[in-house]
Amino acid sequence: MNRRVFLAGLVFSATALLLPHQLLGSAKRKYEMADKIVKTDQEWKDILTPEQFNVLRKAGTERPFSSVLNKEYGDGEYVCAACELPLFESNTKFDSGTGWPSFYQAIDGHTETKRDFKMIFPRTEYHCVRCGGHQGHIFQDGPAPTGQRWCNNGVALKFIPI
Numbered sequence: 512m513n514r515r516v517f518l519a520g521l522v523f524s525a526t527a528l529l530l531p532h533q534l535l536g537s538a539k540r541k542y543e544m545a546d547k548i549v550k551t552d553q554e555w556k557d558i559l560t561p562e563q564f565n566v567l568r569k570a571g572t573e574r575p576f577s578s579v580l581n582k583e584y585g586d587g588e589y590v591c592a593a594c595e596l597p598l599f600e601s602n603t604k605f606d607s608g609t610g611w612p613s614f615y616q617a618i619d620g621h622t623e624t625k626r627d628f629k630m631i632f633p634r635t636e637y638h639c640v641r642c643g644g645h646q647g648h649i650f651q652d653g654p655a656p657t658g659q660r661w662c663n664n665g666v667a668l669k670f671i672p673i
Contacts, residue, residue: 578665
């Protein structure tokens with residue numbers, strides 16, 4: 512290996528460590544295990560409201576039509592209320608009539624799913640990939656292009672306008 516190749520590799524590696532968002536361009540950064548946020552219940556209680564704690568940490572559900580985000584249609588991002596990881600872009604939101612903020616698609620790689628049998632029939636629960644906060648459930652009755660309805664608890668989100 513000559514010195515020029517070695518130095519170019521060194522500069523690229525250092526830049527990748529310091530400026531990953533610039534190297535990736537418009538692509539979203541995927542969160543790895545090192546980015547996971549782990550806190551005790553008490554640490555979560557210290558930063559979340561009681562209702563947020565119930566939904567995000569205990570997989571509770573807020574009352575329908577209780578969230579101001581249900582009728583929010585401005586340009587921006589919807590982020591996890593616990594760790595502020597962007598979960599949805601505003602252009603994927605639609606009025607499902609269910610009383611909860613609904614989206615037809617999440618930001619790729621920012622949620623994880625699991626099967627939930629709390630209502631007897633199986634449902635697909637999704638949560639924030641970074642902090643594990645429960646967000647809601649995915650149903651197959653949404654609009655095109657995905658046909659999905661990501662039904663989210665408004666209290667589990669924050670809206671960040673552009």
